[in-house]
Amino acid sequence: MSEEHDSEFVGSAFETRAIHAGWEPDAETGAIMPPIYASSTFAQDAPGDHRGYEYSRTGNPTRTALEDNLASLEGGSHGRAFASGMAAINTVLNLLEAGDHVVVGQDVYGGTHRLFTEVYEDYDLEFSFVDATDPDALREAVTPATELVWIETPTNPLMRVLDIEAVAGVTHANDALLSVDNTFATPYLQRPLEHGADIVTHSLTKYLGGHSDVVGGALFTDDAELDERLGFYQNSVGATPDPFACFLVLRGIKTLPVRMDRHSETAMGLASWLAEQPAVETVHYPGLSTHPQHDVAARQMDDYGGMVSVELDAPLDAVETFVSNTEVFTLAESLGGVESLIEHPASMTHAAVPPEQRRQNGITDGLVRLSVGLEGVEDLRADLQQALSEAIDG
Numbered sequence: 001m002s003e004e005h006d007s008e009f010v011g012s013a014f015e016t017r018a019i020h021a022g023w024e025p026d027a028e029t030g031a032i033m034p035p036i037y038a039s040s041t042f043a044q045d046a047p048g049d050h051r052g053y054e055y056s057r058t059g060n061p062t063r064t065a066l067e068d069n070l071a072s073l074e075g076g077s078h079g080r081a082f083a084s085g086m087a088a089i090n091t092v093l094n095l096l097e098a099g100d101h102v103v104v105g106q107d108v109y110g111g112t113h114r115l116f117t118e119v120y121e122d123y124d125l126e127f128s129f130v131d132a133t134d135p136d137a138l139r140e141a142v143t144p145a146t147e148l149v150w151i152e153t154p155t156n157p158l159m160r161v162l163d164i165e166a167v168a169g170v171t172h173a174n175d176a177l178l179s180v181d182n183t184f185a186t187p188y189l190q191r192p193l194e195h196g197a198d199i200v201t202h203s204l205t206k207y208l209g210g211h212s213d214v215v216g217g218a219l220f221t222d223d224a225e226l227d228e229r230l231g232f233y234q235n236s237v238g239a240t241p242d243p244f245a246c247f248l249v250l251r252g253i254k255t256l257p258v259r260m261d262r263h264s265e266t267a268m269g270l271a272s273w274l275a276e277q278p279a280v281e282t283v284h285y286p287g288l289s290t291h292p293q294h295d296v297a298a299r300q301m302d303d304y305g306g307m308v309s310v311e312l313d314a315p316l317d318a319v320e321t322f323v324s325n326t327e328v329f330t331l332a333e334s335l336g337g338v339e340s341l342i343e344h345p346a347s348m349t350h351a352a353v354p355p356e357q358r359r360q361n362g363i364t365d366g367l368v369r370l371s372v373g374l375e376g377v378e379d380l381r382a383d384l385q386q387a388l389s390e391a392i393d394g
Contacts, residue, residue: 014073014187014188014257015257017069017072017073018069018073018188018253018254018256018257019254021068021069021072021073022034022064022065022066022067022068022069022070022071022072022250023065023068023069023250033247033250033251034061034062034065034247034250035061035062036062036243036244036246036247037056037060037061037062037243038243038244039056039060040055040056041054041055041056042054042055042056056240056243057235057238057240058235060240060243060246062243062246062247062250063081063240063241063243063246065246065250066079066081066218066241066246066249066250067079067080067081067218069250069253070187070202070208070218070220070253071220073187073188073253073256074182074187074191074192074193074200074220075187075191075193075194076193076200076220076221076222077221077222077224077227078220078221078222078223078224078227079218079219079220080218080219080220080227080230080231080234081204081216081217081218081240081241081246081249082216082217082218082219082234082239082240082241083215083216083217083239083240083241083242083245084203084205084215084216084217084239085111085183085201085202085203085204085205085206085216085217086111086112086115086217087217087237087239088201088202088203088217088218088219089112089115089181089201089217090115090237090239091219091230091233091234091237091239092148092150092179092199092201092219092230093115093116093120093125093148094233094237095147095148095177095229095230095233096120096125096147096148097147098123098124098125099124099125099126099145100125100126100145100146100147100148101125101126101127101128101143101145101146101147102116102125102126102127102128102146102147102148102149102150103127103128103130103132103138103141103142103146103148103149103150103176104116104127104128104129104130104149104150104151105129105130105131105132105150105151105152105153105155105160105162106129106130106131106132106360106361107152107155107156107157107158107160107361107362107363108129108150108151108152108155108156108181109152109156109181109349109350110345110349110350110351110352110353111349111352112150112152112181113129113350113352113353114352114353116150118352126145128141129357129361132149132151132162132167133160133161133162133163133292133293135163135166135167135170138167138170139170142170142171142174142176144174146174146176147176147177148176148177148178148179149167149170149171149176149177149178149179150179150181151164151167151178151179151180151181152180152181152183152184153180153181153182153184153185153190153192153300154184154185154286154297154305154307155184156183156184156307156349156369157284157307157309157345157349157350157363157367157369158284158309158361158362158363158367159184159284159285159286159291159307159308159309160284160292160293161286161291161293161294161296161297161300161301162293162296163293163296163300164178164180164192164195164196164197164300165195165196165300167196168195168196168197169196172196177198177199177226178196178197178198178199179197179198179199179200179201180192180197180199180200180201181201181202182200182201182202183201183202183203183206183207183336184206184305184307184335185301185305186202186207186208186256186260186305187200188256188257188260188302189260189264189301189302189303189304189305190300190301190302193220193221193222195300198221198223198226199219199220199221199226199230200219200220200221201217201218201219202217202218202219202220203216203217204216204217204218204241204249205217205334205336206334206335206336206337207256207259207260207263207306207335207336208249208252208253208256208336209248209249209252209336209337210252210253210255210256210259210336210337210338211248211252211337211338212334212337212338212339213248214245214248214249214252215245216241216245216246216249259338259374260303260305260306261303262374263305263306263372263373263374264287264303264304264305264306266306266372266373266374266375266377266380267285267287267304267305267306267307267308267370267372268285268287268304269377269381270308270370270372270377270380270381270384271283271285271287271288271308272288273381274308274310274384275288275290277388278313279312279313279314279388279391279392280310280311280312280313281310281311281312281313281366282310282311283308283309283310283311284308284309284310284311285304285307285308285309286301286304286305287303287304306335306336306371306372306373307335307369307370307371307372308369308370308372309345309367309368309369309370310367310368310370311364311366311367311368312366312367312368312391313366314366314391314392316365316366318391318392319344319365319366319368319391320344320347321390321391322368322387322388322390322391322392323342323343323344323368323387325386325387325390325391326342326383326384326387327383327386327387328340328375328379328380328383329341329342329370329380329383329384329387330342331343333348333349334371335369335371336371337371337373338373338374339373339374339375340370340371340372340373340375340380341370341371341373342368342369342370342371343368343369343371344367344368344369345358345363345367345368345369346358346363346364346365346367349369350363
């Protein structure tokens, strides 16, 4: 059950709100952390007369604490939590009707692409995938039937940075909604609502949870009417998180600022080092001055995050050897945890995208994605060096 977060909360710093927003110590017990309200239903004083909660699919106190905390961090007035990031994305699509058109940034997570093209196209929604870094291409893709523009920034996995304000201008000129997936940046580094987004999406599984031990998703908006519609689908469809999952994400958020500072610092160091390696053709990291949208990132983001992608100048078998032979980096999908992960998008996270479309979008067989964790940068660099040597030099 989402409500406006506490406007009387004292403390403006992000770090303070990450720890305190959405919850005060329990009045009866003094508990610092919100309890895990493991109750499926709640007593009513009279038929229909409840104390804010009636059934845990509809609302749960632990979930409310999470939703209010995150809404504060995103700078929104309303937040909704879900059982997964895909459940949150699906809820945005629930706003549409048969015949509607959606413009999508071409470089999106493979699961998002699959949901759009293999599920919702069957319900007579039309999707156009475009290079949303190009305002002219975006403008040409929008039609009178366009009701939603969907973007990620930075994108997964090519780390393209989209100018949210420019995209919002094109979107709103057509009276459409703009939804921004902010998973890679987190609200610590970027707040899309400040730049004109209508809805912000997160996979809570990633940096917000931060410990690779929980799956969740969330949506945020400043529009009360839009939030009410999202809440209707949240409750009706029922893809809501359990109280323990909400508790785990709340625990993770308390250290989000210090974790993101370290993720960003280490990723920048590795990206700079990787750019000097002979076997690396291209490094995709918005913190590098060579990144095509570095200026946009510098203006729109507070730092550049912990995700780095590299294009290896090597055949597929060498690329597979590289990702399979790291020892500190773990070969696994997902991202944003304290441990470093490495993956091959073409055969893992983006395998659902048709090969021809993957290549057109720049997701080649030589592309490798790194989720840079909190280990020592020297160990991570040495690990990548030995794996590269094994793959390239044999």
